[in-house]
Amino acid sequence: MATSVLGQAGTAAATAHHEQTGLWSWLTTVDHKRIGVMYGASAFLFFLIGGLEALLIRWQLAKPDNNFLSPEAYNQLFTMHGTTMIFLGVMPMSAMFFNYMIPLHIGARDVAFPRLNAFSLWVFLLGGIFLNASFLLGAAPDGGWFGYANLSSKQYSPGLNMDFWAMGLQILGIASLAAGVNFFVTILNMRAPGMKLMRMPMFVWASFITQLLILLSFPVITVALIFLMFDRLFGTNFFTPATGGDPMLWQHLFWIFGHPEVYILILPSFGIISEIMPVFSRKPLFGYSAMVFATAFIAFLGFGVWSHHMFSTGMGPFADTFFSLATMLIAIPTGVKIFNWLGTAWGGSIQMKTPMYFALGFLAMFTMGGISGVMHSAAPADLQQTDSYFVVAHFHYVLFGGAIFALTAGAYYWWPKMFGHMLDEGIGKLHFWLMFIAFNLTFFPMHIVGLHGMPRRVYTYPAGLGFEVWNQIETVGALLLGLSQLVFMWNWWVSARKATPAPADPWGGATLEWAIPSPPQVFNFGEVPTVASREPLWDWRRAAGGKLPEPPRVSGAGIHLPPNSFWPLLAAFGVTFIFISFMLMARFGPWPMIASASLLFLSIFNWAFEPTH
């Protein structure tokens, strides 16, 4: 077992670990840090694509009765915008931090199943490319990210569009489930000595609960997608009303997945904020235990509120009451978290660095998203708000004002650790203010037009309903929001050129990743640390009576690391080809499927018998 051999206990035969280079080393890597970086890079690329889709949408809506986009193009763009941002943007950005930070936070040398980790990355990346490849055929999914039956049926969506969607989401689901198992086991089994569950960093707790949500909710969407796939390709009738199928079944299955999915998107961000607030307030997290239980409670309740997405279906007064009250209940643990973050900063010594700007921006914006969430938990009020722009405003305050602000905070916070140099503070603050103002310009007016009767998912709107000015403001905001992302990338470039070397602990951090050099060596910890509290670094610093010395780079000779493997990548191709084969079946028969399945089998076989020593 890897961690049983400490760094200094090397044998004569052991050699030092050197940083690998070259494309091949990246394609075959099983190092959680490299996999994390690739997750982040691909997620940001998809985030930019989703952002471009949003800009096209905003350009179309900038004036009434516009025909910049055809209705079909618009429907494809809004479907892909939602699908991309959720499954290819925010989730894999969180996965970047899971990958990079969980092992460092818990004092491990890698995740529990390093090759499975590589497999998750490649399946996600190929799934994302597959989904976007639909644009090349002019057949991008056009039924909404929620893919409601029976519009998604072959009868009403005869093209390849929704096949791409159903297959793409199944591919991505496999990536998420594999990663979910991996991090779940990693967190339970790979913690450093002394790190009891209630000493884990809050980010690890949030990640742990997120994996639970993934493991419990993704099977539900998988079932729904398989039903849809069979309806579309093999003529079954799960959702066909004419033959006794029920479109309502889709809604229940989708939202039993879909609501926990919301927490899958936001809980990792809660974790990031819970790391940043204490460090930049120079005070421990306020009410740690309450934060842990609040997170768990949010996740638990998250499975009991799905039908609040369906108030307008007329489920009857008792169902409406149950789901209204359950939804309101979620505001309590969420409130506890917000107050505890405020309590963390209260009485602290707040250091206004860029990560803290974004964290405070998160607090301000997420609070607004939470409040509008409570507003449509009231079922009667939701009868006006659902499917209007008010809801669009709400979830962008939660997912952009919340998740994206928090993920950006995390990027500024951990950048020095990941890349060994500091990001520029001045550009960082410019980035924050531009993004903060542009964000509000884009999404605040959506509350107003929504309440004044503008429905969602419409490719245009008539003049004279009072929507024009607000939509213009939103479009200007969206362009500035796009610009703010360019400022972010400009910061990467400027900072990489300047390359101000980052010390091991630039912020005065509390958690284990700050005890090792920036960037970490391939084996993370020369010697696996022993943990005695929630803020091990602060303990050590106090014991040392001041700053800790820079940790030296060590040879790491004798530390066992799993060797690179090509099979995860090949297996990922096998999985992707299997789903493509479903779409080719009508034309080419079973042969593509037989070839793809053989590739997958071969890869897994070789993977299983590959020597790891």
Added chain:
Amino acid sequence: MPVLPFARGVSLRSPWWRRLPLLALLLLVPAVAAAQTYPQSTLIPKGDFADLVDGVFWTTMWWGLLVFVLVEGALLFVIFRYRGRPDDPEPEQVHGNTMAEILWTAIPAVILAMIAVPTVRAIFKTYEQPTGDILKVEVVGHQWWWEFRYPELGLTTANELHVPRGKAVSLKMTTTDVLHSWWSPQFAAKRDVFPNRSTTLWFSARETGNWSGQCAEFCGIQHGRMGFRVIVDEPAEYDRFIGTLRASAAPPVRADSTGLQVTKLGAQAPGVAPDPLLAEGEKLFTNKGCIGCHSLNAAKPVGIGPNLAGIGSRTYLAAGWLENTDANLARWIREPQAVKEGVLMPNLGVTEPEAKALVAYLRSHK
């Protein structure tokens, strides 16, 4: 690193007047809001169901605003009050405060209870169908238009629902194809329609006028153009409208040469020579195939396309958004795919003079 004037300009330590542009931007919101009119607003209810919903909305709104001010205020206070410098001594290491945590669990719970009670009360009311002297209406969603039936009268119309002011209207709703959602912001909020079941809604309108509504559940390529109108009439005016539909159902019949009984032309006063343009339009309505999808008889809906009884006096075309002028009607007939791309009505190769005749003919149905 070059000095960034903008980043310094809005830093939290800059004097207050540096932040003026930001404040001006915030004031812009109410200024712009005040300058607009919102004919499709949920905030200007004109019926009892919408009033009920509006009451719940404002309950959540005021409590939400209170929470917003308190939390964002506390956040700003913390940022300004506890701002430190890197060389400041370490602040007191507080790990929590049980009393505070109990309080900020309990206070939100109380606020939520204040919202929950009126919410639950309103939920049950939304499901109480009106009884007694009511008008029953059946709503049928189609890709991408709305059919309205008066089952007690055996009459059908499309895209413009006429109701008498003050009368309780009970809606029973379904769809022939995919899911839609009938959203009438001023009167009844919204309810989804399903192909294999019926859903209900009710309202009573208190102000006459022509109000817009829209499909709110994504339903395909023309979801954006699936509007409708709710036209609230004084009772006498409403009776006149129903009279028009009734008349379309019982026209004095004149069999034409093919034996088809499709005409309403006989309704012209005796002694008046039939208008050749109308006769031409009537013929085209059959020959161009319009009649395959559209009925001019409110008692005999064809169902594929909207019933056209009374089309001459409708206010809008193409599902509630295109003004019913002769020019728009002619264009709609000639090139529906250009007016509303993807609509199920095909371009039928109607020429300009033919369209003119058809417009004249349809215009006569009022």
